[in-house]
Amino acid sequence: MIDLKELIRAQLKIYINSNDDIEPGVEAKLIKIISGLLQGDDPSHADIKTIFENISVEV
Amino acid sequence: MADNTLKITGWKADGLRCPETIVDLSHSESRIAFIQMPNGTGKTTTYNLIDFAFDKRPPEQIDELQYDLTKDPITLSKWISGMPRRFNPPEQGTFELYCEFNSKALIIHLEFDFILNKVIKSYTHGGQSKIKFSALKAKVKRMIKSGITSFMMLDGERAQAFLNESQHDAEDAIASIHQMDVLTNVLRFADMYYSAAMEKTTKKGARRQEITTATNKQRKAEESWNKLKQDKSEIGAKIAAKNQELTDSIEEKDALGAGNTARQSEIQDLKDKIAEFRVSWHNEQNKQIPMMCDNVLAFSSGFGQELLQLRDNLEKNKLPESAGKEWFIELSEQEKCVCGRPIEATDRLHIQNHSAQYLSTNHQNILNLIKSKIREDIEPHSGDFEKMNKELHNLVSESSRNYQSMVAKQQDYDNLTEEIAKESGRQDDLNNLVLKISQLESGIEDLEREKADLNAGAGNPKSVEYARVQFKSAKDNLKQYTEAYTLVTRMTRLDDMIRTIYERVRSEISQKVTDETNETCRRILGNDDMDIESIGKSLVLKGSNDRETGGSVGQTMVLAYSFIQVLNKQTGIQIPLILDSPVGPADTENRKEIADILWNLGERNLIIFIINTEKNDFVDRIQDNAKSESKEHEVMYITQFKRNKKTERFFGKDTREGFISYESDFFDEFAITSISDGDE
Numbered sequence: 261m262i263d264l265k266e267l268i269r270a271q272l273k274i275y276i277n278s279n280d281d282i283e284p285g286v287e288a289k290l291i292k293i294i295s296g297l298l299q300g301d302d303p304s305h306a307d308i309k310t311i312f313e314n315i316s317v318e319v
Numbered sequence: 320m321a322d323n324t325l326k327i328t329g330w331k332a333d334g335l336r337c338p339e340t341i342v343d344l345s346h347s348e349s350r351i352a353f354i355q356m357p358n359g360t361g362k363t364t365t366y367n368l369i370d371f372a373f374d375k376r377p378p379e380q381i382d383e384l385q386y387d388l389t390k391d392p393i394t395l396s397k398w399i400s401g402m403p404r405r406f407n408p409p410e411q412g413t414f415e416l417y418c419e420f421n422s423k424a425l426i427i428h429l430e431f432d433f434i435l436n437k438v439i440k441s442y443t444h445g446g447q448s449k450i451k452f453s454a455l456k457a458k459v460k461r462m463i464k465s466g467i468t469s470f471m472m473l474d475g476e477r478a479q480a481f482l483n484e485s486q487h488d489a490e491d492a493i494a495s496i497h498q499m500d501v502l503t504n505v506l507r508f509a510d511m512y513y514s515a516a517m518e519k520t521t522k523k524g525a526r527r528q529e530i531t532t533a534t535n536k537q538r539k540a541e542e543s544w545n546k547l548k549q550d551k552s553e554i555g556a557k558i559a560a561k562n563q564e565l566t567d568s569i570e571e572k573d574a575l576g577a578g579n580t581a582r583q584s585e586i587q588d589l590k591d592k593i594a595e596f597r598v599s600w601h602n603e604q605n606k607q608i609p610m611m612c613d614n615v616l617a618f619s620s621g622f623g624q625e626l627l628q629l630r631d632n633l634e635k636n637k638l639p640e641s642a643g644k645e646w647f648i649e650l651s652e653q654e655k656c657v658c659g660r661p662i663e664a665t666d667r668l669h670i671q672n673h674s675a676q677y678l679s680t681n682h683q684n685i686l687n688l689i690k691s692k693i694r695e696d697i698e699p700h701s702g703d704f705e706k707m708n709k710e711l712h713n714l715v716s717e718s719s720r721n722y723q724s725m726v727a728k729q730q731d732y733d734n735l736t737e738e739i740a741k742e743s744g745r746q747d748d749l750n751n752l753v754l755k756i757s758q759l760e761s762g763i764e765d766l767e768r769e770k771a772d773l774n775a776g777a778g779n780p781k782s783v784e785y786a787r788v789q790f791k792s793a794k795d796n797l798k799q800y801t802e803a804y805t806l807v808t809r810m811t812r813l814d815d816m817i818r819t820i821y822e823r824v825r826s827e828i829s830q831k832v833t834d835e836t837n838e839t840c841r842r843i844l845g846n847d848d849m850d851i852e853s854i855g856k857s858l859v860l861k862g863s864n865d866r867e868t869g870g871s872v873g874q875t876m877v878l879a880y881s882f883i884q885v886l887n888k889q890t891g892i893q894i895p896l897i898l899d900s901p902v903g904p905a906d907t908e909n910r911k912e913i914a915d916i917l918w919n920l921g922e923r924n925l926i927i928f929i930i931n932t933e934k935n936d937f938v939d940r941i942q943d944n945a946k947s948e949s950k951e952h953e954v955m956y957i958t959q960f961k962r963n964k965k966t967e968r969f970f971g972k973d974t975r976e977g978f979i980s981y982e983s984d985f986f987d988e989f990a991i992t993s994i995s996d997g998d999e
Contacts, residue, residue, distance in 0.1 A: 262889040297501040300457025308512040315809040
C-alpha cells in the first residue's frame with residue numbers, strides 16, 4: 261500500500277535540503293496539515309501562518 | 320474486512336425503466352452475483368443508475384445540464400426524461416442503492432421528479448435520516464470524491480477506454496485515487512491566507528493601488544524571467560532535436576529519391592530493350608518479305624523440283640508444230656473434206672465439237688513459254704532449293720524470336736509502370752519531405768535567432784538578462800512596501816515547492832502503478848503482451864507505435880482489471896466491480912479466460928449483469944471453478960425482468976411489475992434473451 265504522506269515527506273526533505281530559503285520547520289508543519297486534510301480536517305490559520313513565516317525573504 | 324471497504328448489498332427500483340424489484344445481495348458469503356436480465360428489461364438502466372449513484376460530483380452540481388453518463392455527452396435532463404416506466408408512467412421514481420461501508424449501512428437515494436425533470440441525491444449512513452453529501456462523514460465523502468468509484472463499472476467498451484486517451488484520464492485518476500489533491504488543497508488554503516493578509520497589508524498602507532500594481536508587476540516580471548530562463552535552458556536541446564529531425568528527413572528523402580531514380584533507370588532500360596527488339600523484328604521482316612516476293616522457290620524445297628518435273632513432262636509430250644484446234648475449225652467450214660468427200664451438216668457439227676479437244680495456238684504459246692521460263696529461271700537454281708528454304712526459315716524464326724522478346728519486355732514495362740502507379744504515394748512522400756526539410760531549416764533558423772536573443776545583453780527586450788533586470792527593478796520597487804513584498808515572495812516560494820513535490824510524487828506513484836500493473840497482468844496472462852510503458856491520459860502499451868491493436872477483448876479486460884486491482888491495493892480501498900455483459904462479444908476461449916480471471920480476483924465483491932446467451936462457457940466456467948474449490952455458496956444466481964406478454968406466465972397471481980428469482984435452477988433454465996424478439 262502506498263503511503264502518500266511518506267512519499268510527500270521524502271520529497272519535502274529533498275526539496276528543503278536544496279532550498280535555503282525554506283526553513284526545516286516547514287516539513288513538520290506541512291505534514292501535519294496533510295495528515296489533517298487526509299482525514300478530512302481543514303488546516304488552521306495558525307499552521308498556514310507558521311509555514312509562511314518559515315520561508316525566509318531577503319528584503 | 321480491510322479498512323475502507325465498500326460492498327453493494329442490493330438495490331430497489333420503483334417507477335423506473337427497470338424491474339420494480341428489491342435485489343438483495345446481502346448473503347454474507349456471496350462474492351459473485353450474476354444478475355440475468357433479458358434485453359429490453361432495463362439491464363443497462365440499472366447499470367447506469369448504480370454508476371450515477373456513485374458519481375463523484377457533489378449533489379449541488381448534478382443539476383448541470385452536461386453530464387457524461389456513458390462516455391457520450393448527453394444531457395442530464397434528457398437522461399431523466401427517458402427514465403420513467405413506460406407502462407402507466409408515474410410522476411416520481413426512486414432508486415435506492417444499498418451498500419456497506421466499513422460494515423456500516425450506507426444507502427444512496429435517487430429521487431426522480433419527472434414533472435420538473437430533475438433528480439435529487441441523498442444519503443443515509445449508519446441509521447441516520449437522509450442527509451446531503453456535504454453532511455456525510457469525511458471517510459465516506461473521501462471515498463466517493465476520490466473518483467475511485469468510477470473504476471467500479473466496467474464493460475468491454477470501458478476496458479478499451481483504458482487504452483484510449485480521448486476517453487480516459489488515467490493520470491488524473493491515479494492522482495485522484497491517491498488523494499494527491501491534498502497538496503493542491505494546501506495551496507488553496509495558503510492562497511486564502513495570502514489573500515486575507517494582502518488585503519490587510521494594503522489597507523494598512525493606504526496605498527493599495529500602488530502596492531497591487533507593484534505586486535502584479537513583480538509577479539509578471541518574475542514569471543517572464545523564469546519563462547525565458549526555462550526557454551534558454553531548453554533551446555539547445557530544441558535545436559539539437561530539430562537538427563536531428565532534419566538529418567533524418569534528409570536521409571529519408573535521399574533514400575526515397577534513390578528508390579525513385581532506380582525505378583526511372585529500370586523503366587529507361589526496358590524502353591531501350593523494347594525499341595531494340597522492335598528494330599530487329601522489323602529488320603528481319605524487311606529481309607523476309609522481299610525474299611518471299613522475289614523468289615517463291617524459297618517457300619518450299621519441293622516446289623522447284625515439281626516445276627522441273629513439269630517441264631520434263633512437257634518436253635516428253637512433244638507439241639505439234641501447228642495447232643490442231645484452228646485446223647478442225649477451218650475444215651468444218653469447207654464444202655469437201657481433204658479426201659474429197661462432201662461434208663454433211665452432221666459431219667460439220669461433229670468436226671466442230673471435236674475441235675474443242677485440241678490445243679489452240681495460244682495454248683501452245685503459253686505452254687512453250689512455261690517451258691522456256693522453267694528452263695531459264697528455275698533450272699539454274701536447281702541445286703539451291705534446300706538452301707533458300709532454310710534461309711527463309713531462319714529469317715522467320717529470328718523475326719519471331721525478336722517479336723516474342725519485344726512482347727515480353729513490353730509486359731515487364733507494363734508491370735513496372737503499374738507498380739509505380741500503385742506507389743504513386745512515394746512521390747507525394749518525397750514532396751512532403753522536401754517541404755518538411757524546408758520548414759525544418761526555417762524553424763532551425765528561427766530557433767538560432769531566438770537563442771541569440773535569449774543570450775543577448777540587457778539591451779535586447781527578448782533576452783534573459785533584460786528580463787532579469789526588469790524583475791530586479793520590479794522587486795526593488797515592491798521592496799518599498801516590505802510587508803507586501805514578503806508576502807508575495809513567500810506565496811511564490813510555497814507555490815513552487817508544492818507544485819514541484821506534487822509532480823515528483825505523482826511521477827513516483829505512476830511508476831509504481833506501472834510496475835505493479837505489469838506484474839499483475841503478467842501473472843494472469845502468463846506473458847508480457849500487455850505490458851504498459853507509461854501512464855499518461857491513457858495506459859500506453861509497450862511498443863504501442865509499432866502495434867496495430869491494443870490486444871484482444873480478453874487481454875484488454877485483464878489489463879483493466881490489473882490496473883484497478885493495483886490501485887485498490889495501493890490505496891487500501893476495496894470496492895466492488897460491476898460488469899455489464901463482460902463476455903458479450905467474446906468467443907468460447909476468451910469467455911473461459913475472463914471467467915477464470917474473475918474467479919481468481921479474490922475477495923472482491925462482483926456483480927455481473929448478463930443475458931442468457933452469456934451463460935455458456937462463462938457462467939458454466941465459474942460454476943465449475945466454484946465446484947472444484949467447494950465454494951458454490953459464494954456465487955448467487957439471480958434472474959429478474961419486467962412484466963411483459965412474454966414474461967406474464969412467470970408472475971402467476973403476483974400483481975407487481977417486476978419479477979425476481981434467486982433459484983439457480985430457474986437461472987439455468989431461463990431462456991429469454993430479449994422481451995422484444997422471438998427467443999425463448
